[in-house]
Amino acid sequence: MTPNHGSLLYEGKAKRVFLAEHEQKVFIEFKNSATAFNAVKKAEFEDKGRLNCQISACLFELLETKGIPTHYLGVAGDSWMAARKVEVIPLEVVLRNIAAGSLCKETPIIKGTELSPALLDIYYKDDQLGDPLLTELRLERLGLLTAQQRSEIETIAKNVNNFLKSFFNQIDLILVDFKLEFGIINSGEIVLADEISPDTCRLWDKRISDPKARILDKDRFRQDLDNLLEAYGEVLKRVQGACAKPRNCL
Structure with missing residues (x-):
């Protein structure tokens, strides 16, 4: 099912964003595209968009029950999500x-080392620049956030991680690391945006010890491993088994 959407606002590597009937609402289509290494490596996987959309919907709804503000409004089809329009940070x-x-490529920290407390890194979102890691002073120089906004984003991110x-x-998955993006809605509130899926999270299966077989995320594509869709489908099955059916906004 495809919602009755307006014109295309933005197209990224994994999603398209369309206008909706309300000026502060958009429809997001999750694509079947897979990319890695800043889109140097590309492929199409039939049904990937649906899997990521439904996983994200479940996780956004769970986060909302914990008081995390998000852009999510509901599902609008198998591969479609309705969301608040945001000014992307x-x-x-x-x-x-x-x-x-990348942490293990850029530092001598050995892969698999537990990090407690969790390490929070901030990157500048720009494919042409290679999404560079920002130092404290560089972030200040860019002037993208006030001190209060930065504190708010970091607090939300840490709360999301804890949950x-x-x-x-609880569903036998290890959250290795993950990426979050944020936006500002019309009221000025900062909300969690984008998606939360195996495209943006590293997830390992606790039930499997083999270091390659346990991978249930986009590293299967990065590392030329098989069964990407099966891995994403396993994540969806476990997530859906632990949460209510996502609300339909149509």
Whole structure:
């Protein structure tokens, strides 16, 4: 099902954003595209968009029950989500519970090292620049946030991590690390935006010890492993088994 949407506002690597009938509402279509290494590597996986959309919807609704403000309004089809229109803050906030990925390439920290408390990194969201990691002074120089806004974003991010880490643990998944994005809605409130899915989270299966077989996220694509859709489907099955059916906004 495709909602009755307006013109295309934005198209990214994994989603398209369309105007809705209300000026402060948008429809988001989750694409079947998979990209890695700043879109140097690309492929299409039939049904990937639906899987990410439904996983994100469940997780956004769970976060809302914990008082986390989000852009999410409801599902609008298998691969469609309705959301509040936001002014995107061009930052990526990454929470790391276990060392993996770029952290192990940029530092001598060994992959698999537990990080407690979680490491919070902030990156400038710009593909042409390679989404660079920001230092404290660089973030201040960019002037993208007030001190209060930064504090608010970091508090929300840490609360999201605490909840999701516990939630995933209950369904035998390890939340290794994940990326969050934020936006500002018409009222001026900062809300969690974008998506929360195996595209934006590293998730390991607690029931499997093999370091490759346990991967249930986009690292399967990055590392040329098979069964990407099966991995995403397993995440959806476990998430749906622990939460109510997402609300339909149509």
